[in-house]
Amino acid sequence: xxxxxxxxxxxxxxDQDFAQWYTDVVLKAELIDYSSVKGCMILRPYGYAIWENxxxxxxxxxxxxxxxxVAMPMFIPESLLQKEKDHVEGFAPEVAWVTHGGSDKLxxxxxxxxxxxxxxxxxYANVIQSWRDLPKLYNQWVSVVRWEKTTRPFxxxxxxxxxxxxxxxxxxxxxxxxxxxxxxxxxxxxRDYLAIPVVRGQKTDKEKFAGAVSTYTxxxxxxxxxxxxxxxxxxxxxxxxxxxxxxxxxxNNKLSYVHQTSWGLSTRSIGAIIMxxxxxxxxxxxxxxxxxxxxxxxxxAHKPGVLDKAREVAATLGEQxxxxxxxxxxxxxxxxxxxxxxxxxxxxxxGPRDLENNQCVAVRRDNGEKTVVSLDQLDKTVAQLLxxxxxxxxxxxxxxxxxxxxxxxxxxxFTQLIAEKPGFVRAMWCGDLDCELxxxxxxxxxxRCLPFGHEAIGETCVCCGKPADxxxxxxxxx
Amino acid sequence: xxxxxxxxxxxxxxDQDFAQWYTDVVLKAELIDYSSVKGCMILRPYGYAIWENxxxxxxxxxxxxxxxxVAMPMFIPESLLQKEKDHVEGFAPEVAWVTHGGSDKLxxxxxxxxxxxxxxxxxYANVIQSWRDLPKLYNQWVSVVRWEKTTRPFxxxxxxxxxxxxxxxxxxxxxxxxxxxxxxxxxxxxRDYLAIPVVRGQKTDKEKFAGAVSTYTxxxxxxxxxxxxxxxxxxxxxxxxxxxxxxxxxxNNKLSYVHQTSWGLSTRSIGAIIMxxxxxxxxxxxxxxxxxxxxxxxxxAHKPGVLDKAREVAATLGEQxxxxxxxxxxxxxxxxxxxxxxxxxxxxxxGPRDLENNQCVAVRRDNGEKTVVSLDQLDKTVAQLLxxxxxxxxxxxxxxxxxxxxxxxxxxxFTQLIAEKPGFVRAMWCGDLDCELxxxxxxxxxxRCLPFGHEAIGETCVCCGKPADxxxxxxxxx
Numbered sequence: 010x011x012x013x014x015x016x017x018x019x020x021x022x023x024d025q026d027f028a029q030w031y032t033d034v035v036l037k038a039e040l041i042d043y044s045s046v047k048g049c050m051i052l053r054p055y056g057y058a059i060w061e062n063x064x065x066x067x068x069x070x071x072x073x074x075x076x077x078x079v080a081m082p083m084f085i086p087e088s089l090l091q092k093e094k095d096h097v098e099g100f101a102p103e104v105a106w107v108t109h110g111g112s113d114k115l116x117x118x119x120x121x122x123x124x125x126x127x128x129x130x131x132x133y134a135n136v137i138q139s140w141r142d143l144p145k146l147y148n149q150w151v152s153v154v155r156w157e158k159t160t161r162p163f164x165x166x167x168x169x170x171x172x173x174x175x176x177x178x179x180x181x182x183x184x185x186x187x188x189x190x191x192x193x194x195x196x197x198x199x200r201d202y203l204a205i206p207v208v209r210g211q212k213t214d215k216e217k218f219a220g221a222v223s224t225y226t227x228x229x230x231x232x233x234x235x236x237x238x239x240x241x242x243x244x245x246x247x248x249x250x251x252x253x254x255x256x257x258x259x260x261n262n263k264l265s266y267v268h269q270t271s272w273g274l275s276t277r278s279i280g281a282i283i284m285x286x287x288x289x290x291x292x293x294x295x296x297x298x299x300x301x302x303x304x305x306x307x308x309x310a311h312k313p314g315v316l317d318k319a320r321e322v323a324a325t326l327g328e329q330x331x332x333x334x335x336x337x338x339x340x341x342x343x344x345x346x347x348x349x350x351x352x353x354x355x356x357x358x359x360g361p362r363d364l365e366n367n368q369c370v371a372v373r374r375d376n377g378e379k380t381v382v383s384l385d386q387l388d389k390t391v392a393q394l395l396x397x398x399x400x401x402x403x404x405x406x407x408x409x410x411x412x413x414x415x416x417x418x419x420x421x422x423f424t425q426l427i428a429e430k431p432g433f434v435r436a437m438w439c440g441d442l443d444c445e446l447x448x449x450x451x452x453x454x455x456x457r458c459l460p461f462g463h464e465a466i467g468e469t470c471v472c473c474g475k476p477a478d479x480x481x482x483x484x485x486x487x
Numbered sequence: 488x489x490x491x492x493x494x495x496x497x498x499x500x501x502d503q504d505f506a507q508w509y510t511d512v513v514l515k516a517e518l519i520d521y522s523s524v525k526g527c528m529i530l531r532p533y534g535y536a537i538w539e540n541x542x543x544x545x546x547x548x549x550x551x552x553x554x555x556x557v558a559m560p561m562f563i564p565e566s567l568l569q570k571e572k573d574h575v576e577g578f579a580p581e582v583a584w585v586t587h588g589g590s591d592k593l594x595x596x597x598x599x600x601x602x603x604x605x606x607x608x609x610x611y612a613n614v615i616q617s618w619r620d621l622p623k624l625y626n627q628w629v630s631v632v633r634w635e636k637t638t639r640p641f642x643x644x645x646x647x648x649x650x651x652x653x654x655x656x657x658x659x660x661x662x663x664x665x666x667x668x669x670x671x672x673x674x675x676x677x678r679d680y681l682a683i684p685v686v687r688g689q690k691t692d693k694e695k696f697a698g699a700v701s702t703y704t705x706x707x708x709x710x711x712x713x714x715x716x717x718x719x720x721x722x723x724x725x726x727x728x729x730x731x732x733x734x735x736x737x738x739n740n741k742l743s744y745v746h747q748t749s750w751g752l753s754t755r756s757i758g759a760i761i762m763x764x765x766x767x768x769x770x771x772x773x774x775x776x777x778x779x780x781x782x783x784x785x786x787x788a789h790k791p792g793v794l795d796k797a798r799e800v801a802a803t804l805g806e807q808x809x810x811x812x813x814x815x816x817x818x819x820x821x822x823x824x825x826x827x828x829x830x831x832x833x834x835x836x837x838g839p840r841d842l843e844n845n846q847c848v849a850v851r852r853d854n855g856e857k858t859v860v861s862l863d864q865l866d867k868t869v870a871q872l873l874x875x876x877x878x879x880x881x882x883x884x885x886x887x888x889x890x891x892x893x894x895x896x897x898x899x900x901f902t903q904l905i906a907e908k909p910g911f912v913r914a915m916w917c918g919d920l921d922c923e924l925x926x927x928x929x930x931x932x933x934x935r936c937l938p939f940g941h942e943a944i945g946e947t948c949v950c951c952g953k954p955a956d957x958x959x960x961x962x963x964x965x
Contacts, residue, residue, distance in 0.1 A: 044559070051610055054557055082527035082529065106585060
C-alpha cells in the first residue's frame, strides 16, 4: 500500500480548545516529533532552527557582557549532588539515575544533570585561587533532564535544551548586580528578539530555586491569559561556596568565600513564541528568530520570466535575509497556507503582471496586510516591513498583557477574577506561606512574582486580612 | 594560608615523554580540567572556544551542502537499541544505563546515547512517506557517552562532543555518494581549518562501524608517528531501514527501503591539533580556529603613548580578527611564555621605539620568525602573516607525514619498521581476518585503512605470503 503525501490540514481553533490548538501547531508546523522516549521531544529542522537563532543572538549578548562558554560533564556523582542540602532536596526526586556502565554496576550512582550548580562549584573550587581569578563568568548551552510526570512539547519535557550561566564574584554586591543584569538581559532579549513583553520581579521563598537566597523571574502572559515563567536568575550568596569550599585570597591576602549566581533560559521560550503570537492559521514568528524571514511564491510560474525574476529577487534578498523561494509544483494557495502555518513573517508574490510593473505583492503574516511594492530597493522595503512585523507583534502582545492585569483588594474579588478573567491579578500579600498555599489550593493560581516598580494597592493581605506591604502578581501558570 | 597565583611553568619535553607532554599542554594551556566524574573532562573557556570555532566552520560547510540540524533525545530505550543486531552487539557493552527516574524504577532501561543511528531511524520511519521527502540530510551537535576503561583528554573520554550526520536516500548510489562527499568534507576541513593533512581510505571489515556495510576514515599522523582516526563516514545500505521499517513510495508508486549514511567528527580533532602542531613551548594553534589569533603585548607600557597606540591597534584589528590586548601588569617575557603556551598564532609587540617609527614587531608562533612591520595597512599584513602561519603548519605536517610512510613487502621488514620507525607502514594484505589479527597481536599495529589512490606494491600478503591485491596502511594508533 502506498503512503500518501502530507497536506496542510486545518487546525483546531484557538478559542475552541487552546491545548489542542497548541499541539496541532507544534506538529503541523513541523517543530517537533514525539520520540520513543517518554517525555522527550525530537526537535525537527524547523524547530531546531528557531532554537539556533535564539542561541546565536542570546550568546552574542552574553559575550558582549564578558561571559565565556564552557562544557561540564552531563553526569553528577550522587555525593556531589548532596553537598548543598536545599539543592539536593529540591532536585533529587526528579533526576534520572545511571547505575550501570556496560555490564558493571557503578560503585556510586550518577545522576544526569537536572542543572549544573554542583559541577560548576566543584570546578570553581579547583580553579579559583586569587582575586585575580574573579569574576568567573561562565555559561553553557546543553540539555538537562528532569523526570516529569506529565509533559508537553517545549513547556515541560523530561529532557530540555537551555543555557545555564554560573558566575562567581569577590563580593555579594557584585553577585547581586550580576543577577539583575542577567534578568535585564533576558527581558531585553524577549522584547528585542521574540517581541514579547515580560513582567520582571522576584519569586517568593516558596517559588525560589533550590539553594538560592533569592530568585528573579521574567513572566510572560500567553494568549489564554496563563503565565509562563520565561527565564530565571538566582543569587546564591556564599551558600554554595561554603558547601564546596570555594575560597580565594583577596587583595589583603585574606581568604574569603566567593558569591555566586546562576541564570537560565530554555526551549520553553519557543512555547512562549507559539502561545503569545500564534493564531488560527498556525505559528507567527518574530522576524529576528524566524528560520525563514521571507518566502517568495511565484504566481503562474510557467509564464515567461516569472521564475527568472523570482530567482533574481531571492538571490538579492538572500544576501541580507533568510529567504526561501518555493519553486515546487504545488498550487500558490497551498503554499500560502503552508508558510502561514510555519509563521513566516513576510510573503512576496511575484506573477506576470508584477513583472510588467516591476513590482511584487508583500503580505505580512501578523496582520495579513497586503502592499504592492516596487522591486527597486526591495531590500530596504523588506527590512522596513520586517521591523514593522516585529513592532506590530510586540504592540499587540503588550496590549494583550496590559489589558489583562487586574487588581483585587478583597478575597471575593480576587477569587472571582482568578476564576473568570484569564490574566494576572495584582493583590497585597502579608508574606505568610499559609496564605500563599491557601490561594494555590483554592484558586489554582500561584504567585508569579513580586513585580519591580509596582506601588502598593492596599494595606492588608488579600487572603488573611492582616497587614501586608508586598504586592504580588498571581496567575494560573504553565 | 593564602593560595598562590598561578605561574606558567616549564612543561615536559615532547621527545622525553610525549604522553606527559600532552597532559602538561592540555592542563597548562587551560584547555580542560578533570572532573569528579571518572573519564569525563571539563572543557574550560579556552578549550571550548576552539571547539566553538570548529563547530562554526564545519557547520557552515554542512549547511552549504544542504544539511539541516536537529536534536534527538539523549536516551535510547533498550528495545530500540536492540533492533539492529550488529549495532547493539557493538555498542551495548559500553553504554551507561539509566534504571531509575527519581525514586521509581523504570519499566524499561534507557541507555545514554553512544551514537544515535537508532533514534534517527525511529524518527525517519515516522516522517518519511514519499520520494518527495528524500533525501533527508540531518545532523546534530551533541555529546555522547561510551563507558571507557582508560581515558585521555580529547582522545578517549567517557563523554565526548561531536557532530553526527544521519542521512536517508532513495537509492544506494545516492547514499554512497553522500558517504564519500562527507569524507571529502572532513579531509577539506582538516586541510583548510586545522592545517592537518590526512590519508583517506576504507576501513577493513574488522574495523568498520557496528551495523555498517562500509566505513571510510581520514587518518592523521601525530608527532610521535602514531595514527589518529580523525573522522569517519559510514554507508549502511538498507540494513537499518529494514530493521526499522523505513519505507517510501517511489515515483512509480512502489514501496522501497531507504539507503542510509552516518558520519562524525569529534573533540578528538582537538587532540589532533595538539599532537600534530604542538612543540616544547606548548600549544600551536592553526589561525582559523584559534580563539585568539593575535595577541598584542605592550612593551614598557608605562611610557607615554604606548598603551594608547596598543589599544588603537587592538581596536582596528579587532574588527577583522580575534584579538587580545594584554594590559595586565605582568612582565612582557612572562606574557610571551603564556601566549606561546596557549598557541596564539601571532604576537605583536609595541614599545616606545616602535611608536617613533610607526611600526611594531610581529612574531610567528609556528617558527618564531620576527618581522618589523609598518602600522600602515597592518590589517593586510596580519592577514598575510596568519595565512603564512597556516601554510607553514600544513607544509610541516605534510612533510612529517610523507617522510614517515614506509613500505614493507616481507614480514621481517614489516615487523622491524613497526617496531623501530614511528610512522605508517604500507603493505599488501590477502584480506584474511587471521592475518589482520596476527599483525595486531605481534606488533600492536592495526590496519588504519585501505587508502584511496595507492597502487599495489607487491602481489603477496606481508603476513601469510598468499596472493594479495589489497594495499593496507598499518600503524600504531590512539
